[in-house]
Amino acid sequence: MYRAEVFVTLKPVVNDPAGLTIRGGLEALGFDSVREVRAGKYLVITLDEPDQDHARARAEAMAQQLLANAVIEDFRVEVQPA
Amino acid sequence: MYRAEVFVTLKPVVNDPAGLTIRGGLEALGFDSVREVRAGKYLVITLDEPDQDHARARAEAMAQQLLANAVIEDFRVEVQPA
Numbered sequence: 001m002y003r004a005e006v007f008v009t010l011k012p013v014v015n016d017p018a019g020l021t022i023r024g025g026l027e028a029l030g031f032d033s034v035r036e037v038r039a040g041k042y043l044v045i046t047l048d049e050p051d052q053d054h055a056r057a058r059a060e061a062m063a064q065q066l067l068a069n070a071v072i073e074d075f076r077v078e079v080q081p082a
Numbered sequence: 083m084y085r086a087e088v089f090v091t092l093k094p095v096v097n098d099p100a101g102l103t104i105r106g107g108l109e110a111l112g113f114d115s116v117r118e119v120r121a122g123k124y125l126v127i128t129l130d131e132p133d134q135d136h137a138r139a140r141a142e143a144m145a146q147q148l149l150a151n152a153v154i155e156d157f158r159v160e161v162q163p164a
């Protein structure tokens with residue numbers, strides 16, 4: 001069994017209203033050293049694959065086909081034995 | 083400047099309807115090796131702090147006070163120079 005972590009982030013050129021809202025909330029709480037907040041998705045997928053290379057390939061295919069929107073999002077995948 | 087990554091996940095005992103929906107979508111696409119999907123939040127915060135220890139402490143305080151709901155969520159923070 002493998003554990004794939006998929007990090008989905010908006011591309012740098014895409015506006016991020018959720019990140020701006022979080023930044024405003026942090027500033028209202030007194031966190032005045034915050035310069036930028038970008039909000040993304042974090043998915044942890046448990047996979048039954050024979051080896052780490054297969055697990056990585058499957059997780060990357062999942063990100064391309066469903067988890068990330070390639071028009072506006074980037075993604076990164078990390079895989080470890082579970 | 084430091085770059086803090088905050089990973090917010092539902093506690094293992096908490097139901098995750100978003101994760102179940104994503105799992106269903108992956109299975110419908112033919113990804114039949116998926117055993118579990120847990121959906122969380124991934125926040126990237128750019129901080130103007132004097133050193134890495136301060137940046138980590140501020141990011142952890144942000145997670146406790148705003149970014150994560152301690153009743154149902156766990157969080158993890160990683161900090162690197164930006």
